[in-house]
Amino acid sequence: MAVRGTPVVGSATLAARYPFLPGAARWIEGISLNLEELLESPAYAPARALGRDRVRVAVQDPSGESIPPGLETAPEVDRILSFVYARFLVSLPPDLALARRWCVAEAKAAWKSLTRRDASPEETVALAREMGYEVAEGSSGTHRGSLVSFSLPSYLRLSAPLREAKFRLIHQLVQKGRVELPWKDAARVLQEGIRAHLLASVPVAMDASLASRLRDREGTLLETLVAGLPAGSARGPGAFDARGLPPCMREMRQMLERGENLSHFGRFSLAAFLHKAGADREYIVDSYRGAPDFDEGITRYQVDHILQHDGGKGYTPPDCASLQANGLCFRERDDSRPSLCADPALHSPWNYYRRRRKALGAPEPPTPSGTST
């Protein structure tokens, strides 16, 4: 393969750019960093400030488009340690909503970095290798651009959770146990691997006194950040609450999770319902990830269409009669007591959701008035 862009980066640079790599952990061990120091020492104040920004930016924009100010120009040591600090921060709240959002943003940022203008396929290969995948530079095709070659099991581990039609094995260039992908697609499947890898690393184990000191110091910031999460990511007042989902919507989501096919009407109903219930765009898109034909671009386009209808009010979710007519009523799975689905005055899944939330002691759900993208 022809060498393009920058040469393969040295390991400290790679660690600064991709601080979730095991190499970064080794690097941290190498400088024998004391956690107390990272939390307290004025020497690490810039790293802590950057760490806070990493989380702040993730909450504001999980697309990976925004970069914490100063991150790119900061010394490598601060970049690596800011990541370590950010991971401590997102590990503090009792639920993982903040951590999940941060993992998505960090993974997307890594993808952006892997595909930046002066990046090279070698960097993608080096990163994938560091993460334990069996990867090599592929053959160079004149019309295909640079290819990255994965071992078949590595490719399966990375691509199967994506469930995107484009990445199904059947469509790949499989030969003698290798799967070759255009470099940018390789970076995309790695992004999923990075997200999963990050998610598996939170919450970070901390000793109790360290955690309580960190909470004292960063509590206010964390509260603001958690409150800033869009509905669906957090369980704040009025936010989307999956506990209130009626059996039909629950089953449709599970069908998608199990990789079963859901009719067009079912998909539409679920998105319209989730939007009305206050779930955010990412949450709704995520609900479709399991679909056998999941395609991120198409799903986003369709979800946006539903969300933006009528100035952001969205479509009215169907009533029980239409769901029943489409074989999508699962009232026999109603586990609310007394059974809400059995009430002839129910009429719609939306009524179910409102009543159920009331029974669970949550405030009335708001009806969104603007787009929640």
Add this chain to the structure above:
Amino acid sequence: MGKTAVLSGPASDLCRSLFARYYRETPLPAPRHPEMREYALFPFDAPGMRRHMGFPSPERLRETLGSQVPRHVYYSSAYYARPDHPSMKLKGWQGADVIFDLDADHLRKAETMDYPAQLRLVRDRFRLLLDEYLFGDFGLDEREVTLAFSGGRGYHAHIHDAAYLGLRSDERRELVEFVMGIGFDPALEAMHEEGVEGTAPGAESGPYGEPKASGRPGRPLPTHRLYGPTDPGWRGRFARSLYRFLARWEKMPAEAVAQEIVSTAGLPPPRARAMARALVEEGMARRIRESGSLEVLTPSLRKEFLSAVASTVAVEVQGETDAPVTTDIHRLIRLPGSLHGGTGFRVRPLARGELDGFDPWTDALFPSVPGSSLRVRIRAPVDYPMDGGLRAAAGETVDLSEGAALFLLLRGEAELPG
């Protein structure tokens, strides 16, 4: 297995004593990490199975088989920390071999065949599964795959390459769907839409009848160019098959080609005839093959060609396998080396090189003591290629080798006289 007779009385005792002799005298090949597998034994005299059994060593397993003499022996594709724990959750799953199971039950066209013909068909399809997919596209090392005749109507491939053992069910499903060609759409994936740079096609043909490169580099190839036989994955496989079909059709009468298209692609006969005439009589098949491109077809014919002819072609190279077996990461499967309780055949481990000449009727038959024979009475007419050709009518009493007699008794096709 279709017929498995319920046995009782002296027939059951006889079969059991033959199984006992086999397990006492035959060294069984141990599976990888035998101490991490769960075992399940089906007794001769009672329904159901005893599962959640574990053995610290192959010797202990052998002793148990010799003393309990089960009718069927299964073991787990999975490796467990505590294989004998009764709770699946608490067994401590450590990984699982990837199993491909090909059985006549799952083969197209097998239902109308008799047992010997089914065995031949399944062996051919198993060869395709191995050569095209497991050892072909998947590039597996033969040393990392155990092959076995199942003793019934199929073959198993157990992949124990370390890189595969941790795959989850949805990841294994991708392998299965690849083998079965699920989701491959020739209309979208058989050709390049754009003209591409490359070596221009020459007049000569390659081994599949595809155009051979002329060696003049850099000239753009025509649009609607088909992928080549050596392209990776399904593109190449499809191209190989397509060129084979075209080369064959060129030599056939148009009417016969039309019939083939009707029967596989389900195209209405008049459309199929028009297509066949264009391909054969107007020389389109040859022109497609020589140019490596569908540009010679009009757009509407191209569309029809891709949907109809392509589906005919794809079926030929689709692998077949029992999908749920591969995706199940806790599967129990017959232990290679054990005996199949419905036939008495050995679940015979095989090397790839042995498969071509493998004949279950001699190579997997229960090992009889030379010169010994057993007298049985035939209950239904039989015709099997055992003992040099076994044909007998209902009610006949015949002397057979132990293996042949065991086969018929276990299937309920014979009984002990008197």
